[in-house]
Amino acid sequence: MTIKPIYLTRRIMINKNKVIIKLLGLCVMFLGLSCNTFVSDKGINVRYPSDLEEFHKNVINYYLNYEINDDVINLLLENLQEDGSWSTIDYSNKVRGGWPVKNHVQHVQSLAIHYKNKTSSFYKDKDVSHKIHKALNYWLDNDFLSTNWHDQHIGVPELLLPTLFLMENELSKQQQDKAIVLLNRAKIKMSGQNKVWLSTNVLLRSLLLRKQDSVSIASKAIQDELKIANGVGVKSDWSYHEHGAQLQFGNYGLSYLEDMIKCYTFVNNTPFQFEDHKIEFLREYILKGQQWVIWNNTYDVNASGRQLFENEQEKKAVRLKRCLEQMKTLDTTHTKAYEDVLNTKTLLGNKHFWKSDFHVHRRQDFYFSVKMSSKRVVGTESVNQENIQGYYMGDGVALLSTHGEAYRNVFPFWDWKKLPGTTIIQDTSALPIIKFSGFKTNGTFVGGVCDGKNGIAVMNYNRDGLAAKKSWFMINDKVVCLGSGITTNSAFPVTTTINQSFLKGSVLVSENNSVKKTSRIGASQEINWVLHDQIGYLFPNQRQVKLSTQILEGSWNNVAKRYRPVILTENIFKLCLEHGKQPKNEKYEYILIPNASEDAMIHLNKNKPFKIVNSEAQQSVESNDGTWAGIVFYSEGLSEIYGGISVNKPCVLMLERKQDALVLSVSDPSHKLTEIEVNLKGHYAFEGSTYSKGQTQLTIQLPQGDQAGKSAQYRLSK
Template sequence: MKSNLIHFCIALISITMCSCDNSGTRIGSEILYPKELKQLHKNVIEYYLNLENDDEIIEELLQNFQEDGSWTTIDYSNKIRGGWPVKNHLKHVQSLAINYKNKDSKYYLNKNLSKKIYKSLNYWLDNDFLSTNWHDQHIGVPELLLPTLFLMEAELSEEQLEKAKVLLDRAKIKMSGQNKVWLSTNVMLRSLLLRKPDSVAIASKAIQNELQIAKGVGVKPDWSYHEHGAQLQFGNYGLSYLEDMIKCYSFVHNTPYHFEANKIEFLRNIILKGQQWILWKDTYDISASGRQLFENEQAKKATRLKACIHKMKVLDKAHSKAYDDALDSKILSGNKHFWKSDFQVHRTKDFYFSVKMSSKRVVGTESVNQENIQGYYLGDGVSLLSTSGKEYENIFPFWDWKKLPGTTIIQDNKPLPIIKFSDFKTNSVFVGGVSNGENGIAVLNYNRDGLKAKKSWFMFDNKIVCLGSGILANTEYPVTTAINQAFAKGGIVIGKDDEVETNVRKRKEINPDWLLHDNIGYLFPNGGTINLSTNILEGSWNKVAKRYRPVILTEHIFKLWFTHGKQPKNRKYNYILVPNATEAKLKDFNKNKPFKIENNEALQSVETTDGTLAGMVFYSKGTSRIKGGISVNQPCMMMLEEKANQLIISVSDPTHKLTKITITISGNYKANGSQYVHGKTQITLQLPKGDEAGKTVQLELQKQE
């Protein structure tokens, strides 16, 4: 009897000591965390419980649930590298756990649901499903597993937690950019689950260290985002980076591991100076999406970005008006050149236009995990114009990938090569842009696979002048320049010599003055051999990404292109894009030319007829006739804007190699360092260096009497 009493007292003391253990433990259904981790744990739980929960989704999941803990809708033998569908199992378990712990769900603390969560979690832990992609094991699986472990911790057995720990331990802090953020977040949450404050601190610091301008992959000085080398990845890794940084900021808020004060400003700049530029009418720019050209993906990415903006409104209340404006496509107008990414955007409240280029510096795109397998030319001057936001929505199965809008391509009969991401470069050096924030010019001195062409885009107010010269190739196949390739919508109107033809569907080798389709006008000031079709085409998502079944679909596609013939030599083209055009507008522009244009191998220039705005691409040192004569001593890009007695000059170096440039202008102007000699003003501009090489430099000249 005495012995039993002693044992009972020892047990009671043990329980009491366990209940007060400040290191954190689990007592019955109560979860305890050490003091320094309590707020972090609370934030994590609140974050997951605030994720969208839908009882109808749970009902559907339960209908397909099997007694062994699996789902009938999942093929567990699938090993595909990209979009591994077996991970949906963990997504389903997470959804069950969120609804189980959410007081607003009818499944809140439902015992039957708890059993199914237990079974489904065991099904994964016992089988440890593996894909052939390292990303799934080190990043994807731990990321999807952790929410369930936190939400269900009080009901999990020690055996379950030990098995889960094996899977979580695969995440290590390494790599850089978004991969490092993913891995570090997994390590931080695993450390929280294991009650390891020191490891939480290390992981939190690793995440915050990626919230800075990156020397390699990550956020660049122009607020674009790179991953997998110098490659624009706004919508793939860059969007995930933004989402995860906001998530981690929410996790560590009001904890010892909180973000430094300047990090919220950095996140703000990522959105307002970067991401918002490529969001247009609930659509995310194709050219900013990386390799993820999936079904409905442009709308999904837009939704994800908008969700980030809404969250930032809460975290950064002082700038809520700016975030509201970012959510309205009609607010942001102007021009931005991302000089680190060979990418330029021009937009107004009525239209969106972008040009994506590549060079020896910048990778144009990538094809990884059998995704984007037709995208060989996606970085070769693709020019997308949208007014409705629907022109290219899910167009990928039907695109002629050798006639992407804006590109000049050899039309051979070979299949497009699938190559490593580092090989999606051109041999071009003179690639870049100049921008004054309102208007801009992009240039691509194209050199790839034996084809050369000097291509430029002058984005002036509500029109885009597209020029090509010096087109050269020794090939037995025709060379074409694609003007556009979008969904056909209604009839086409063609104007020639004051005569108008309506409801046109198809034409070969025509020479119109202008053409109108789906509210977009095409002006041809110097003519050219143009082809037009609106055929019903067959296509399949399987030809875009192998994750899709080879189902054949059909659509009407509008396609417009120049033909330059075989073995072209010094061929050229010239066309003007007019968003929101009408027949009356096009007739007027054809009669009263809006621009003076020069287009040759040495110089491409555009000047408005009133002379207030002009742009020049100097492919070599030389002189333009604009403003009575403007000379440069180095190849460069220049824009001029005349205001009262001012001449505002914007200059950039597309090679990113020059340190200075000397400009000579007819007339007497004054600025710091200027010299007036023999009726001409000369000034030497210092150009940006290092990470800012290629950025626009502006100078204001005062006209002297």
């Protein structure tokens, strides 16, 4: 229907229809601005002030751009009962995480979107309209409540608001009044993503009520979270924290990105639009943060927080890619950058997130990450009966992917005391259920160094009576994993787990240089290497290795209580190093070789690629060609690398030899030092350096404040 403008002549204003004039005057007085009018088939007008018109249009268009699936709607209509409830929902369910009762509000929203979308076969279907009202009334009349505050203040209002906008010209005053009671539970408070969720609900509620001042306040509150946060939120290394100093890239951090882009879309080209520097911040969070944890269309398990759900890594990757598609249309001057992120194998390099004890090493054909924790950083959490086995998920979990399938839905079958990369006491007690506030290790020397291409992660591990010095040297297409000082008084054995993944094809083992296919290795001193699923495991010193490939039972209910206790079975590959009971200063060395072959493993076994030192005081790796070296100094000391390198304080060094220079990268995993003195054999030109008796002495100024723990890099000319 086309609405023609109404023009009032002086004669009309003086002589005719004074009642209409008064009504129009009241409209202008009430709104304070001119009105944008929409008329429904029922003749009910929906008016918005001119300063809110574009905002309202953006909101309507945003929801009408949702993907249309009429088959889903047919199913919803089929299961909708006469009283407005759905037969598929148990309305008495009180589970805290993923409360299924609020699916009712989601279903109503889906019906409203299809009813209002011209491309849907249900567009303006009167029967669908009738059922939308019936289902909406069922919720408004019952006001279902969960045991989780999040659902009442955030989840339900967020799901309800689109329906209220789309169906506004058909809603009765009674429906509107009841809905506002539910919406009013959202207040602008808290911080981080919780504040963004709440403020977004207030933003849209204020639009619905035509409260321009409140819209402005809510928009500002949302944009205020586009900053480097002192507490929860985006950190100075572009990681994301929530529930304390805890990496939450894939949980709160991904929701933060989605909601920021949604609000950016809502207020774009309006008086409330995002400021340019806020858009730049959002871009940086994607390019320097989120894009590092998606590879081969899979989201990193280590970056997912407590949300270890079925198919979750693929779902999170889809969500992030949807964000990138949206940013392409909004932030048009940087379309190419978003295109590169969408091709999730474009990004190559190494990054240490010093605020989160998290390290990523990625190449086009593999992805590797290490998740650590310390006295500064919380390792993981178990909230809403999720991640209930994850007690060790921040204890140096090291995951290597060459195709994205190794850990896809593996969680029901994991032995949670044998997580890849960890060194753990194998006691017989059940794992404690942790909360978001209580999981930190006693380690203070935890961190890493990187130069953008390669890096080193280090974790001086100290938890539950077990000590171990663990490091990961990420050099080009290999990862050297070292452990030393493994000590405990526990009567239970200690195990370092190399990997635990789905069994894919055969397993090759080289024992005393003889290659064979096998499914199990008992105790043996002669293992040279193992090859499974394109990953080689090289043991430079022939270690006591334990391999098993068993059909195991598992259940998603053991991971998160939202799932039913259904028993599943899968073939699992498990490779471990055993250190025995009450080990004293035990150690291990192994090298991960992504995309390996039998010939490559035979060659590497004969021609060891690195020189390795692995002691309590120092762990170091040097390439055989001498072009690269890395050293973890657990105390002041001297390394024999490059003729002699010494430091006066604990630190991590990485060196790369160039034709005319030495590139030095250094970091302080303790985050406490201000400077370090480094002595190098040879004569190097560097500001403030001194040369004496064949050695160059440097005083390295370390990053401070919010940058403490970050790598400092120097180019030393020969």
